[in-house]
Amino acid sequence: MSNSKGSSITAPMWQVSEPSEAEQAQIWAFTVAHFSNFRLAKHIGRCSSIIVALMKDPNADDQKRSPGR
DSSP states (O other): OOOTOOBBOOOOHHHHHHOOOHHHHHHHHHHHHHHHHHHHHHHHHHHHHHHHHHHHOOTHHHHOOOOOO
């Protein structure tokens, strides 16, 4: 590639060559760990909001399960 002034522009090294198997494994491990942590954090967030609600009103859970009372 070249810009309007005529000097060549090179792509970053990672775009030029494929990552090695070890690098690919490291990338996948990071991606899977990040996704797992994100899902876990969402789950913990939901659970903590339920715990806070139950601390404020201990009977709230019973009222949700049996609305006919």
